[in-house]
Amino acid sequence: xxxxxxxxxxxxxxxxxxxxxxxxxxxxxxxxxxxxxxxxxxxxxxxxxxxxxxxxxxxxxxxxxxxxxxxxxxxxxxxxxxxxxxxxxxxxxxxxxxxxxxxxxxxxxxxxxxxxxxxxxxxxxxxxxxxxxxxxxxxxxxxxxxxxxxxxxxxxxxxxxxxxxxxxxxxxxxxxxxxxxxxxxxxxxxxxxxxxxxxxxxxxxxxxxxxxxxxxxxxxxxxxxxxxxxxxxxxxxxxxxxxxxxxxxxxxxxxxxxxxxxxxxxxxxxxxxxxxxxxxxxxxxxxxxxxxxxxxxxxxxxxxxxxxxxxxxxxxxxxxxxxxxxxxxxxxxxxxxxxxxxxxxxxxxxxxxxxxxxxxxxxxxxxxxxxxxxxxxxxxxxxxxxxxxxxxxxxxxxxxxxxxxxxxxxxxxxxxxxxxxxxxxxxxxxxxxxxxxxxxxxxxxxxxxxxxxxxxxxxxxxxxxxxxxxxxxxxxxxxxxxxxxxxxxxxxxxxxxxxxxxxxxxxxxxxxxxxxxxxxxxxxxxxxxxxxxxxxxxxxxxxxxxxxxxxxxxxxxxxxxxxxxxxxxxxxxxxxxxxxxxxxxxxxxxxxxxxxxxxxxxxxxxxxxxxxxxxxxxxxxx
Numbered sequence: 026x027x028x029x030x031x032x033x034x035x036x037x038x039x040x041x042x043x044x045x046x047x048x049x050x051x052x053x054x055x056x057x058x059x060x061x062x063x064x065x066x067x068x069x070x071x072x073x074x075x076x077x078x079x080x081x082x083x084x085x086x087x088x089x090x091x092x093x094x095x096x097x098x099x100x101x102x103x104x105x106x107x108x109x110x111x112x113x114x115x116x117x118x119x120x121x122x123x124x125x126x127x128x129x130x131x132x133x134x135x136x137x138x139x140x141x142x143x144x145x146x147x148x149x150x151x152x153x154x155x156x157x158x159x160x161x162x163x164x165x166x167x168x169x170x171x172x173x174x175x176x177x178x179x180x181x182x183x184x185x186x187x188x189x190x191x192x193x194x195x196x197x198x199x200x201x202x203x204x205x206x207x208x209x210x211x212x213x214x215x216x217x218x219x220x221x222x223x224x225x226x227x228x229x230x231x232x233x234x235x236x237x238x239x240x241x242x243x244x245x246x247x248x249x250x251x252x253x254x255x256x257x258x259x260x261x262x263x264x265x266x267x268x269x270x271x272x273x274x275x276x277x278x279x280x281x282x283x284x285x286x287x288x289x290x291x292x293x294x295x296x297x298x299x300x301x302x303x304x305x306x307x308x309x310x311x312x313x314x315x316x317x318x319x320x321x322x323x324x325x326x327x328x329x330x331x332x333x334x335x336x337x338x339x340x341x342x343x344x345x346x347x348x349x350x351x352x353x354x355x356x357x358x359x360x361x362x363x364x365x366x367x368x369x370x371x372x373x374x375x376x377x378x379x380x381x382x383x384x385x386x387x388x389x390x391x392x393x394x395x396x397x398x399x400x401x402x403x404x405x406x407x408x409x410x411x412x413x414x415x416x417x418x419x420x421x422x423x424x425x426x427x428x429x430x431x432x433x434x435x436x437x438x439x440x441x442x443x444x445x446x447x448x449x450x451x452x453x454x455x456x457x458x459x460x461x462x463x464x465x466x467x468x469x470x471x472x473x474x475x476x477x478x479x480x481x482x483x484x485x486x487x488x489x490x491x492x493x494x495x496x497x498x499x500x501x502x503x504x505x506x507x508x509x510x511x512x513x514x515x516x517x518x519x520x521x522x523x524x525x526x527x528x529x530x531x532x533x534x535x536x537x538x539x540x541x542x543x544x545x546x547x548x549x550x551x552x553x554x555x556x557x558x559x560x561x562x563x564x565x566x567x568x569x570x571x572x573x574x575x576x577x578x579x580x581x582x583x584x585x586x587x588x589x590x591x592x593x594x595x596x597x598x599x600x601x602x603x604x605x606x607x608x609x610x611x612x613x614x615x616x617x618x619x620x621x622x623x624x625x626x627x628x629x630x631x632x633x634x635x636x637x638x639x640x641x642x643x644x645x646x647x
Contacts, residue, residue: 027085027086027087027104027106028087029073030085030087030104030106030157031087031089031104032069032073033066033069033070033073033114033153033157034104034150034153034154034157036062036065036066036069037062037063037066037146037149037150037153038150039062040058040059040061040062040063040146040149041062041143041146041147041149041150043058043062044058044059044139044142044143044146045143047139048139049138049139049140052129052133052134052138052139055138055139055142056125056128056129056142058142058146059125059128059142059145059146060122060125060126060129062146062149063118063121063122063125063149064122066118067118067119067122070114070115070118074111074115077106077111082108084105084106084107084224084227085104085105085106085107086103086104086105086159086222086224087103087104087105087159088101088102088103088159088222089101089102089103089104090102092592093530093592093596095527098214098596098599099219099220100162100220100592100595100596101160101162101220102162102163102166103158103159103160103162103163103222104157104158104159104163105157105158105159105222105223105224106157108360109156109292109295109296109356109360110156110157112360112363112364113156113288113292113363114153114156114157115364116284116285116363116364116367116368117149117152117153117156117285120279120280120284120285120367120368120371121145121149121152121280121285123371124145124276124279124280124371124375125142125145127276127375128141128142128145128274128276131274131275131276132274132276135274137181140177140181141178141181141274141277144174144177144178144181144277145178145276145277145280147170147174148170148171148174148175148178148280148281148286150167150170151166151167151168151169151170151171151174152167152171152285152286152289153167154166154167154170155167155168155171155289155292156292158223158296159222159223159224160220160221160222160223161206161209161210161213161221162210162220162595164206164293164296165203165206165207165210165595166586166591168202168203168206168253168257168289169203169584169585169586169591170586171199171286171289172196172199172200172203173196173580173585175192175195175196175199175270175281175286176192176193176195176196176199176624177192178273178274178277178281179191179192179195179269179270179272179273180192180272180273180628180632181273181274181277182272182273183563183565183632183633184563184566184633184634184635185633185634186561186633186634187272188272188273189561189628189632189633191269191270191272192272192628193621193624193625193628194266194269194425195266195269195270196620196621196624197429197430197621198256198263198266198425199256199257200616200617200620200621201252201256201263201429201617202252202253202254202255202256202257203253203616203617203620204613204614204616204617205249205250205251205252205253205256206249206250206253207594207595207598207613207616208245208249208598208609208613209246209249209250209253210595210598211598211599211601211609212242212245212246212249212603213246214598214599215242215602215603216235216236216239216242216243216246217235223296223297226297226299226300227299229299232299232300232303233303236303240304242603243300243301243304244304244306244307246300246301247297247300247301247304247307248307248310250293250294250297250301251294251307251310251311251314253290253293254290254291254293254294254348255290255314256290257286257287257289257290257293258287258288258289258290258291258341258344258348259287259337259341259344260290260314260315260318260341260344260345260348261314261317261318261321261421262421262424262425262428263425264318264321264322264338264341264421265418265421265422265424265425266425267282267287267337267338267340267341268329268331268333268334268337268338268418270282270337271331271333271334271337275374275375275377275378276375278333278374279370279371279374279375280371282337282340283336283337283340283367283370283371283373283374284366284367284368284370284371285367287340287341287344288344288347288363288366288367290344290348291344291347291348291351291359291363294311294348294351295351295356295359295360298351298354298356302354308352308353309352311348311349311351311352312348312349312352312353314345314348315344315345315346315347315348315349315351315352316345316346316348316349317345318341318342318344318345318348319341319342319343319345319346319349320342320345321419322338322339322341322342322345323338323339323342324411324414324415325338325415325418325419326338326339326342327415328412328415328416332377333374333377336370336373336374336377339370340366340370343362343366344366346362347359347362347363347366350362400412433490433493433494433618433621434493434494436490436494437490437491437493437494437495438494440487440490440491440494441494443491443501443505444501445498445500445501445504448501448504448505448508452484452488452508455484456508456511456512456515459477459481459515460515462477463515463518463519466519474519477516477519478516478517478519478520478605478608479516479607479608479611480516481512481513481515481516481519482512482513482516482608482611482612482615483611484512485508485509485510485511485512485513485516485615486509486611486614486615486618488505488506488508488509488512489505489506489509489615489618489619489622490618491505492505492506492509492618492622493618493621493622493625495558496557496558496559497557497558497559498557498558499546499556499557499558499626499630500543500546502558502622502626503539503542503543503546503626506582506619506622506623507535507539507582509615509619510531510532510535510582510590510619511532511535513597513612513615514528514531514532514597516608516612517597517600517601517612520600520601520602520605527593527596527600530589530592530593530596531589531590531593531594531596531597532590532593533588533589533590533593534581534584534587534588534589534590534591534593535581535582535588535590537581537588538577538578538579538580538581538582538588538590539578539582541574541577541578541581542575542578542579542581542582545571545574545575545578546575548571549564549568549571549575549630552567552568552571556630558625558626558629558630560629560633561628561629561632561633561634562629562630562631562633563631563632563633563634563635564630564631565631565632566635568631571631572627572630572631575627575630575631576627576631579623579624579626579627582619582623583619583620583623583624584616584620594616597612598612
């Protein structure tokens with residue numbers, strides 16, 4: 026029975042690949058491929074569900090493909106099916122099926138009709154990989170697909186500045202969640218000394234045996250999972266991204282940010298619950314976080330003037346309550362609550378365009394002001410203060426800007442002295458000296474050898490921070506990102522057992538993607554004359570093929586699962602020792618900024634208002 030799980034991954038994969046081959050003018054064929062893909066998927070689920078229940082509905086686990094195996098490391102794809110997967114599958118397939126029917130007419134004659142359905146099917150593939158994942162590594166594949174499809178759908182109206190800006194913001198939050206998962210996998214490798222599956226986590230004796238002497242590591246893993254869940258489900262302090270994500274088309278907002286993607290934070294908490302259920306401090310943190318989010322987002326929702334924003338904050342509030350239910354151990358209640366909230370928010374978002382017109386007409390002819398609210402019982406100073414804070418969304422957007430954007434920009438500007446010549450003549454010889462030290466480490470004292478990985482990883486972090494803040498040269502920004510990966514590989518190479526073949530596996534995808542991206546930039550400069558990062562140029566309008574190739578190159582550099590670098594990133598962290606928290610932190614921060622810098626570069630070069638030849642292009646501040 027377990028072998029049948031592959032079917033639920035292959036059906037959306039085949040549908041997505043078929044949709045890529047259809048000409049963009051064939052709207053009927055494109056919509057029918059999406060319709061039949063999700064429809065067949067849903068029917069096959071009901072058949073499998075009946076068969077599974079009739080066979081005692083035991084938890085299924087399929088260890089499918091071993092991608093890499095060494096003496097002390099194994100990366101394999103694992104699929105799992107239980108009642109959690111069944112509920113998420115039913116909700117996901119049902120809502121995606123309804124939204125594809127709705128989108129057929131809603132997106133009619135839209136310029137990006139084919140692009141929309143391609144992205145929806147790619148999202149559906151990532152969603153299924155996530156909910157069927159039997160270990161963190163497999164889940165991370167789907168997690169990455171969901172991140173890039175979110176960016177593409179929010180920036181669907183790519184000739185406008187605001188959707189592109191908000192897409193970058195949302196992707197930035199998702200990157201924080203990505204690195205939370207990476208660090209959780211890193212600590213898990215050292216705790217279990219293997220690629221642990223979710224099925225093994227249900228073994229209470231095994232979990233207790235490993236946590237009894239490693240309680241700190243257990244708390245660290247749980248908190249990293251919580252950070253990933255909070256970022257994906259828009260819990261505090263990440264709540265401000267969800268309303269900004271509503272810039273995309275209404276159907277994508279419905280299934281992404283009303284129902285499916287936004288509830289995956291709950292999914293990963295339910296999946297890992299057997300691991301942290303006996304960690305009372307973690308359960309308290311999750312419960313308090315969910316309750317605080319529910320209260321604050323409810324207050325914000327009550328003062329929103331946009332119907333989509335009201336629905337978004339209402340959904341955040343309900344997910345906060347689901348977090349409380351998961352922390353309390355009410356798994357079945359959380360699953361029922363998830364299904365109800367997902368169906369309700371999808372319905373509300375799909376009918377929101379019509380509801381607005383109905384309400385305007387009703388208020389115009391039959392307006393009746395609300396005489397009393399429960400806030401009227403509060404002291405006026407408290408009432409007015411909470412009202413103003415809610416109007417400002419409790420300054421959550423400013424908080425994220427203060428924590429994430431401003432420090433990066435301020436720090437990056439301090440390295441404005443770096444030019445392409447200085448990078449070549451200063452850093453390349455320094456890297457050569459690092460390689461010399463690596464192959465002649467016997468001449469180094471133990472103290473120097475201990476600190477060299479941290480020094481090299483810091484140099485890589487400086488490279489990527491400078492790349493993020495770079496405005497003058499797209500080529501310099503691209504080269505700095507590539508060099509960051511080389512510095513990280515050099516830093517980790519000083520640790521034990523990180524062989525040359527492992528470094529080659531990690532850097533192979535970086536080199537190929539780097540060359541492809543550099544060629545795309547050269548071609549763009551030849552056609553446009555000048556390319557910098559001072560503004561949004563919208564070059565995808567004239568050069569869609571170059572834009573697509575450059576996007577693939579960017580994904581390769583971010584560690585997206587299309588090159589061996591995806592496995593290499595996990596391999597990198599598996600070779601960071603459990604006592605090297607500083608090295609793990611620096612490396613993870615470098616990966617966060619790496620992804621943000623690449624998406625920002627792609628957005629500035631190819632998205633935004635289309636460049637006109639008879640007047641200047643508007644700058645960001647415009």
